[in-house]
Amino acid sequence: MSFALANAASPSLSAPANPIDAVVHSDPYPYYATLAERRPFGFDASLGMWVAAGPEALAEVLRHPACGVRPAGKVVPPALADGPAGNWFGALVRMNDGAAHGAMKPWLATRLAALRTDRDALARLQDAAQAACADAYLAQGEAPAARLDDFVFRQPVYGLAAWLGVPAAQWTEVYEDVHRLVAAMADSGKPSPNADVLAHGHHAATALRQRATRWLDNDAAPGSWLRDTARSAARDDGIDFGVLNANLVGLFTQTHDACAGLVANGIRRLARTAPTDTATGASTGNSTGSFSPGMRHAIQIVGDVIRFDPPVQNTRRFLHAPAVINGHKLSMGDVILVVLASAPSGPASDDVAWTFGLGAHGCPGRSPASTIAAVGVQAILDSGVDLATVADGSAYHSLANARIAKFSA
Numbered sequence: 001m002s003f004a005l006a007n008a009a010s011p012s013l014s015a016p017a018n019p020i021d022a023v024v025h026s027d028p029y030p031y032y033a034t035l036a037e038r039r040p041f042g043f044d045a046s047l048g049m050w051v052a053a054g055p056e057a058l059a060e061v062l063r064h065p066a067c068g069v070r071p072a073g074k075v076v077p078p079a080l081a082d083g084p085a086g087n088w089f090g091a092l093v094r095m096n097d098g099a100a101h102g103a104m105k106p107w108l109a110t111r112l113a114a115l116r117t118d119r120d121a122l123a124r125l126q127d128a129a130q131a132a133c134a135d136a137y138l139a140q141g142e143a144p145a146a147r148l149d150d151f152v153f154r155q156p157v158y159g160l161a162a163w164l165g166v167p168a169a170q171w172t173e174v175y176e177d178v179h180r181l182v183a184a185m186a187d188s189g190k191p192s193p194n195a196d197v198l199a200h201g202h203h204a205a206t207a208l209r210q211r212a213t214r215w216l217d218n219d220a221a222p223g224s225w226l227r228d229t230a231r232s233a234a235r236d237d238g239i240d241f242g243v244l245n246a247n248l249v250g251l252f253t254q255t256h257d258a259c260a261g262l263v264a265n266g267i268r269r270l271a272r273t274a275p276t277d278t279a280t281g282a283s284t285g286n287s288t289g290s291f292s293p294g295m296r297h298a299i300q301i302v303g304d305v306i307r308f309d310p311p312v313q314n315t316r317r318f319l320h321a322p323a324v325i326n327g328h329k330l331s332m333g334d335v336i337l338v339v340l341a342s343a344p345s346g347p348a349s350d351d352v353a354w355t356f357g358l359g360a361h362g363c364p365g366r367s368p369a370s371t372i373a374a375v376g377v378q379a380i381l382d383s384g385v386d387l388a389t390v391a392d393g394s395a396y397h398s399l400a401n402a403r404i405a406k407f408s409a
């Protein structure tokens, strides 16, 4: 069965050929709506995968006990195995089911929930955004579009580092290593991964884990989240410091692409929307009363992106046992593309926001991610850059799961 469907709402625009093409399409949402309505679950022969679309099918797959986050017996991609990046990858909650996941995930989620959004935290996030602006300029020079492309990846990593308590002198190198590690993860899934990219990823994994060891020891700012996290872990016999260390690094890699999508798609939305159209209202459902008008506007924009142009458009599940899903018989080893962007997300903060996933592997970083991204969007709003000339395009980074607006040619 083919998953090419006519674009009913925009007949002049050719519809995506399949849900992977849809990620970088200029307007994939009519296609997603048609998919969810007409073919919520089926096999796409062109992709060699089952495709789940619409809220019922997504929930069934994401909650199904036979569906794992990695192929059975292959937690680590073969191209990354036998090296520091593989050791790191194998310890991530994101990549494990069962006991390895069950022990660490709730602990990590509780720790992330302890991140405070007080005045001090916002000031640190704003400092980090300024530092990211300055470093994007150093890295890319005058070209505004290239600087924006750099900023959207850099700022969330600096922001998370600042919020957790990583000293400012380390933000640039932490970002560079996170960038290399994410590149190696992406390459490891390709048929012929680039050996240099993989080697840089292994080096970056070693460097980040050494840093994380020092953060948990005494290198993080006094009174910071990292210091509190180290204390909580020391009191808890169930926490393995090696696994905690890997998952701390994992927070940064999770932030890199997904938060970049929130910031970049927010900036594109800003470029296309007159400020007065979005400056009021409360579609994020967050309590925004204590924020400046600029920050409220940025929070609104990020909330709209989460609902209407979400960064994580799909995820995958792998059958660990035969199962019947949506009335179809699936075999062990089958793969399901879970099209998160095909289901509508509600406006309130406790509504399901599908781009953050659902069920046991749902994202524990929704709230900090939204705050970090809003600070990034606010920094661009305040910079006075003429967005209409740089950000109103329709290109996206060429990625299979994440939709991230791209501003330079």
Ligand code: HEM
Binding pocket: 069, 093, 094, 095, 105, 108, 160, 250, 251, 252, 254, 255, 258, 259, 262, 310, 311, 312, 315, 316, 354, 355, 356, 357, 358, 360, 361, 362, 363, 364, 365, 366, 368, 369, 370, 372
């Ligand atoms: C501060 C930034 C972020 C942090 C620290 C973070 C952290 C995490 C972690 C630790 C997981 C693994 C959970 C598990 O496997 O049990 C996860 C999963 C996930 N995150 Fe985030 N995340 C962040 C930002 C985002 C953003 C911005 C999005 C999307 C807009 C997102 C979407 C997801 C999704 C879809 C999953 C689940 C994937 C799946 O079930 O296959 N995350 N996140």
